[in-house]
Amino acid sequence: MSSLTPDETILGLLAAQARHGYELLECFRSTQQLGRVWDLSTSQLYAVLKRLEREGAIVGREVGSENAPPRTEYRLTGKGAERLHRWLNEPQPSASIRRIRVEFLSRLYIARQLNIAADSVVRHQREACLAKYQQLIAERDQVEMGIDFLALDLHISQLEAVLRWIARCEITPASG
Amino acid sequence: MSSLTPDETILGLLAAQARHGYELLECFRSTQQLGRVWDLSTSQLYAVLKRLEREGAIVGREVGSENAPPRTEYRLTGKGAERLHRWLNEPQPSASIRRIRVEFLSRLYIARQLNIAADSVVRHQREACLAKYQQLIAERDQVEMGIDFLALDLHISQLEAVLRWIARCEITPASG
DNA sequence: ACCACCTATTCCACGATAGAATAGATACCA
DNA sequence: TGGTATCTATTCTATCGTGGAATAGGTGGT
Incomplete structure (x- = not known):
């Protein structure tokens, strides 16, 4: 398991519409959004x-603006879209508390932004958590106080x- | 808030007894201990x-062993002991879920290893969590579905x- | 004689990250 | 008109953390 990166979440935001870095940053800062x-x-x-x-999931192009510094607007490639949907439909998401807090909420948010039904996302997450839960219960029964x-x-x-x-x-279901 | 490092936990283990790196590593690997x-x-x-x-919290000395490669045995300095007890008695521990899972459990474990009463550790943690809890409840009341x-x-x-x-x-209370 | 494994530590290349730096534009105020 | 503060937008740099491999001595088996 690699560490927790916003890569796929960014792909999702760019799937909804092409954006440049600063715009994305605002999505991640606003508490209304992913803050x-x-x-x-x-x-x-x-x-x-x-x-x-570099990985070919997005492409940027320089856009000159009249009332602001030049910016690089990024859009999703076919490769990026494929990766995004693999991520959204991940059949065995991590049941780590931290990843749920971050990855699962991001999946819900992105699904909503793209008008994709989130029920399979939620179902997969619930199943993964339930499996982990039962495994931990079994382990706890083997362990002494300490x-x-x-x-x-x-x-x-x-x-x-x-x-x-x-x-x-x-x-x-998540709205907004 | 800096990131989650095992520095103070290691000081705690060394307070119980002088050890070298490999021994410490085993403490962190064994599920009986901090695994x-x-x-x-x-x-x-x-x-x-x-x-x-480098920070002067511990000192190492080379120890030749008969039936193993040479090792560096570390022991706590006065400075290190001071830092350890500041950490154990931290009046306002983080209420972050992740830090509770790691730091608080480490505090409990170390207190137990050193035969120190853990009730103030637990009390400080409960108070910090309760404060955070009430703050989040208040925030939730201000926020719409989304x-x-x-x-x-x-x-x-x-x-x-x-x-x-x-x-x-x-x-x-934690034993073992 | 050789191999595998345990003990014990170091090395290295790579990537993550914070924070400062850069830089163009607008707005406000004295 | 000069100053400076603020917003937009991105890059740079120095440092730190990290995984994984390398090193290296010892022991026990076949």
Whole structure:
């Protein structure tokens, strides 16, 4: 598992419409949008754009503006769109608490932005969490009281909370 | 807030007894010990030891062994012990889910290893979580349905689970 | 004699990241 | 009209963290 990068989320934002770096940055800063989900620095955003372009998932073109500095507007390529949809439909998403908080919320948001039904996204996430939950329960039964047990027990509690929250997600899909 | 490093946890392990790198590594690998709390690579562990020595929190000395390669055994300095106890008694620990999972569990484990009462550690953590919890509840009331609300609601659910878990911690202190 | 594995640590190349720097345009105020 | 503050937009740089391989001594098996 590689670390948590906004690559696919950016692909999703660009799938909705072509944008330049600064616009994307605002999407990630506004609490109305992804501000509570991601915390990106300027340089990280531009570094990701460079990487995505190098990988052929997006292409940029220089756009001169009358009342602002020149900007580079990026749009999705076919390759990028393919990667985006693989990510959205990931059948076995991570059940890590952190990844749920970031990746799953991003998937929900992007699906909404693209007017794609999110129910399979939610279902996959719930199934992954449930599987992990049952595995942890089984492990906890083998373990004696100690730091080990506490860590497992906390993890299990976190997953229980996630499962209840996901159930609420399913009846109130993300808007905005 | 800097990122999540095992520096103080290592100071704690060295406070219990002088150890060399490989021994510490085993503490971080064994699930009986900190294996479920941290996931350190070899190079990270040695890098931290170098840093702690440079900062004067620990000192290493070469120890020749009969049946193994030479090793560097580290012990805590006065400066290191001071830093360790500041960390253990931190009055306002982070209420971030991730930090609770890692830092708080480490504090509990280290307190136990040093035969120090953990109740103030637990109390500080509960207070920090409760404050954060109430702040998030207030924020949620201001926010309309959307990704923003879902993110807040998930965060709140996670903190509720943590608070219930902490209540259980208080009646069953960590052993081993 | 050789290989595999354990102990113990170092090295290196790469990428991430924070924060400053650059730079053009507009707006405000004295 | 000069100053400076602020917004738009991106790049640069120095540092740090990291994974993975390399190094290296010792031990036990076949």
